[in-house]
Amino acid sequence: MFDIRLLRDDPVAVKAAMARRRADVDIDAVCDIDGRRRSAIYALEQLRARQNKAGEEIAGRKRTGQDAQDVITEMKSIKEEIASLEDQARQVDDDLQAALLALPNVPDASVPEGVNENDNRVERVVGEPPAFDFTPKDHVEIAERLELVDFGRAAKISGARFTLSLGAGALLERALINFMLDIHTGEHGYNETLPPLMVNSASMQGTGQLPKFSEDLFKVENTDYWLIPTAEVPLTNIHRDEILDVAQLPLYYTAYTPCFRSEAGSYGKDTRGMVRVHQFNKVEMVKFTTPESSWDELESLTANAETILRRLGLAYRVVSLCAGDLGFSAAKTYDLEVWLPAQNTYREISSCSNFTDFQARRANIRFKRGKKPEFVHTLNGSGIAVGRTVVALLENYQQEDGSVRIPEALQPYMKGKTVIANQG
């Protein structure tokens, strides 16, 4: 939720922030609604004060056995006035809420200028892409030849953009999930959770998916349940409408969950394979922090995600999203992009963001250290996308005979296997 005070105090700065994002929003209109709301509420409160005074008068007279009919008659007419003012106030308040919910977060000063992903800034490049003395195959060909994934039958069972992992392919996903969770819980201090995969509308609004982005989500018919597009939603909403003690902060949570995305608007993009699917597995990390520590926490969160890629020996780079490419709720985002030999490029495998107090305002997540409760800062990052990690492993560790080596760190999770070869 956008802080209305920022708007009242410095509308020029807010306009500049929205321009950096290329957000199409009318800040003057929002300021105007805010002004009308405040005067409507003031008028309403004046009337209510009279009504409360009259109520005391009536109660006092009745207690002493006097007649109060004249005051009651007067209050009957005020009642109608109040009702009409209440309607006005409610209308303008709804308008303001809707306007504020539609405003994206303010980008941090360190976020690079730019319009789209071409303007993202490469922060660092880690590891060497592997050199092949043969032409590397893409993950679809590798997976099908090794019978790790059956795309045809997945389409029969469900439809396009679904996967059916089998045998060593299914084991590989399970191994990666356990590998990632063990590192985040054992070494990085995250609390393991297994959250609901369906959440209500209030939770979706709390993290910013609703009301603007419902077309990206799957809704369960005849209910108020939505399938989560990321574990960020249930994890961040763990503390919705709560006041935490400052001593509890920072709080770290991690979870493995399937994620469900409609991928509306991506027709024709990544139609092949398991890079862009309606259901994929992901390990997610979420942090609740004090405002002053959230920027350091973003760096360590990103480092936690990088640890997974390093242990698996995958080459990657870290990019800072430019203002125009930033997600709705984020103040700053680092994407981790893993090297994919068959595409001869880096592809997103993790996204780590600081949402500052934006989600905390929407979800009403506060902490107390003085007299007044303050909003926490929330952060989250993929730690990391499991399906795309499978893609990266298959492509980077493939051998000329079609088999795939298993990185050493993962072997204990793969029943000691060192290589996935054709079982036939």
Place this chain on the structure above:
RNA sequence: GGAGGGUUAGCAUAAUUGGUAAUGCACCGGUCUUGAAAACCGGCGGCUUCGGCCUUGAGGGUUCGAGUCCCUCACCCUCCGCCA
């Protein structure tokens, strides 16, 4: 799915026939003390144009006035049914 009971501040508990939310614990500040405890005093939800206004799970309704009466919904507990 059916029946019954419940939801009041961080926690716990009150509120005559409807009359405008009381109290305890915890917590914070102060007095006292070498320090602490105890005791005592004050504070202890949000907003405010500092006049006030709002706050009893959510939203409606009746009423001059609703924690209280009526309706819808959410969640929790007990039992029955169904079920991995």
